[in-house]
Each structure stands twice: as structure tokens, then as C-alpha cells.
Amino acid sequence: MTDILARSAKTRSTARPATKRRPRRAQADRREEATNTILDAAEKLFALHGRDGVTLKAIATGANVDSSLIHYYFGDKDRVFRAVFARRSVEVNAARVAAMDAYEARVGSAMTIEGVLDVFLRPIYEVVIEKGEGWVYFAAIVGHANASHFGGKDVMAENFDPIVQRFIGMLKALAPTAPPERIYWFFxxxxxxxxxxxxxxxxxxxxxxxxxKSSDLAAVLETMIAVFSEGFRSVAR
Known part of the structure; x- marks a missing residue:
């Protein structure tokens, strides 16, 4: 009898191995996924309708989440807009800083206006060209913010002023005798x-x-560098 019970217990343990419990996803991972879903939906809506043409309810519907979750993560629509802006501007600014650093290290004091324009303009154009839909929406938001009095002058300053001031400093170094106001108008x-x-x-x-085609961003970039290089030589004179 003892042998029978032992064999039975062994059979049960073999037939029903303990299942491993799947590890719970880290709270930080769940939060990141949820916030990115919200920001993706908001980014598209802001690009299509502008800052003032979007409601939190519309963002929640687009993200397929409850409005309370957006309130929990962000607080209000203005903070969602700022988060949309900051998420991609960090990457753009890092690429611009790297390009400027590499250019200055390579040429030293022998900078040209073509080179300075290239390191300021090319990083943002290339990231929009290479990375697809979300970046196209972001570019539309930046365009609206920069062109409209009510579109987002504040977030433009928050996210881009340090890199803009560095660009202006490079322009001043190229044309040290030009009236400062001409440099700022050029910018x-x-x-x-x-x-x-x-x-x-x-x-x-x-x-x-x-x-x-306005979608031919490579042509836009090369034309801007050519046109503004010649324009800057006039400013410098």
C-alpha cells in the first residue's frame, strides 16, 4: 500500500507541474505606455485642430481612455499640450546640439553661413523625413505655434530658446560688424x-x-540653405 501511494503521489506531481506566475508589469512601464498613448492621440488632434480646437474629452476618445486618467497623469489640457511639445523637442534639440558641437570641433573659426544653417536646420528636417507620421504631426504643431500669436509662443520659448540663442551667437560670430537687429530679423x-x-x-x-511638393522636405531644406546663405551675406555687409 505504501508503494502504491508513493507511485500515485509521484504521478500527480508529474502530471500537474506547478505553473509559473507571469511577472506583473512594472508600474513605470504601464504608466509610460498609457501616457504615450494619450500623447499620440493629443498630438494628432492638436496638429489637425490647433491648441484651442481640442478638448480633453476629444483626447480621451482618441486615446480610448477615460478622461479621469488624463487628469491623473497631466492635470489639464495645457499640460498635455506642453508634454506633446516637450516629448519630441528634446530629441530634436539633442540632435542639433550634437551637430553644432561636431561642426565647431571640425572647422573651428572657419565657419560658413552654409555650415551654420545646415546644423540648425537639417536635424529637425531629417528627423521628420525619417521617422514618420507622429513627427509630421509634431512639425505641424510647431508651425502653428510659431506663426500664431495665440498658438504657443510660450512653449516655443520653453523648448527652443537655448538652441536658438546658440544659433544666433554663431550668426553674430560670422558677421561681428552687422547691426544686431539685422541678425535677429534674419533669424x-x-x-x-x-x-x-x-x-x-x-x-x-x-x-x-x-x-x-510641400512634402518634399529635402528640397525645402536645400533651397532654404541656398537662399538664406545669400541673404545673410547681404546682412553681413
């Missing part, structure tokens, strides 16, 4: 063209009868 025109190009409004498609 303003570059900035306006930059964000207008990123917004891909389709206006140039209509004006050119299809000869030019």
Missing part, C-alpha cells in the same frame, strides 16, 4: 520659413501647379 525669417516648410501646408503645390 526670424529663417525661423518662419523653417516651421512653414515643416507644416507641409500644400500651398506651394497649388501655386506651382504641382511642380513643387
Amino acid at each position: 526670424d525669417l529663417v525661423s518662419s520659413s523653417l516651421t512653414h516648410g515643416l507644416a507641409q501646408t500644400g500651398r506651394i503645390d497649388d501655386v506651382s501647379g504641382g511642380l513643387c
Whole structure:
């Protein structure tokens, strides 16, 4: 009898091995996934409707979450907008800083306006070209914020002023005798063209009868560098 019971116990232990409990996902991972889902939905809506044309309810519907979750993570719509802006601007600014550092290390005092424009403009254009839909929406938001009095001047300053001041410093080094106001106006025109190009409004498609495409960001970039390089030489004189 003892042998029978022993064999029975052995059979049961073999037939029903203990199942391993799946580890619970870390709270930080769940939070990151939820916030990115919310920001992705908000980014698309802000790009299509502007900062003031979007409600928290619309963001919640787009993200397929309850509005209370957005309140919990962000507080209000303004903080969602700022988070949308900050999420991608960090990457853009890092790429610009790296490009500027590498350029200055390579050429020293032999900078050119073509080179300075390239390291300021190319990183943001290339990331939009290479990384797809979410970045196109972000570019549209930046364009609206830079062009509209009510669109987001505050978040433009929060996210881009340090890199802008470095760019302006490089321009001043290239034209030390130019009146400072001319340098700032030059920056303003570059900035306006930059964000207008990123917004891909389709206006140039209509004006050119299809000869030019606003989605051809590589052409926009190269044309800007050529045009503004010649313009800067006039400013420097």
C-alpha cells in the first residue's frame, strides 16, 4: 500500500507541474505606455485642430481612455499640450546640439553661413523625413505655434530658446560688424520659413501647379540653405 501511494503521489506531481506566475508589469512601464498613448492621440488632434480646437474629452476618445486618467497623469489640457511639445523637442534639440558641437570641433573659426544653417536646420528636417507620421504631426504643431500669436509662443520659448540663442551667437560670430537687429530679423525669417516648410501646408503645390511638393522636405531644406546663405551675406555687409 505504501508503494502504491508513493507511485500515485509521484504521478500527480508529474502530471500537474506547478505553473509559473507571469511577472506583473512594472508600474513605470504601464504608466509610460498609457501616457504615450494619450500623447499620440493629443498630438494628432492638436496638429489637425490647433491648441484651442481640442478638448480633453476629444483626447480621451482618441486615446480610448477615460478622461479621469488624463487628469491623473497631466492635470489639464495645457499640460498635455506642453508634454506633446516637450516629448519630441528634446530629441530634436539633442540632435542639433550634437551637430553644432561636431561642426565647431571640425572647422573651428572657419565657419560658413552654409555650415551654420545646415546644423540648425537639417536635424529637425531629417528627423521628420525619417521617422514618420507622429513627427509630421509634431512639425505641424510647431508651425502653428510659431506663426500664431495665440498658438504657443510660450512653449516655443520653453523648448527652443537655448538652441536658438546658440544659433544666433554663431550668426553674430560670422558677421561681428552687422547691426544686431539685422541678425535677429534674419533669424526670424529663417525661423518662419523653417516651421512653414515643416507644416507641409500644400500651398506651394497649388501655386506651382504641382511642380513643387510641400512634402518634399529635402528640397525645402536645400533651397532654404541656398537662399538664406545669400541673404545673410547681404546682412553681413
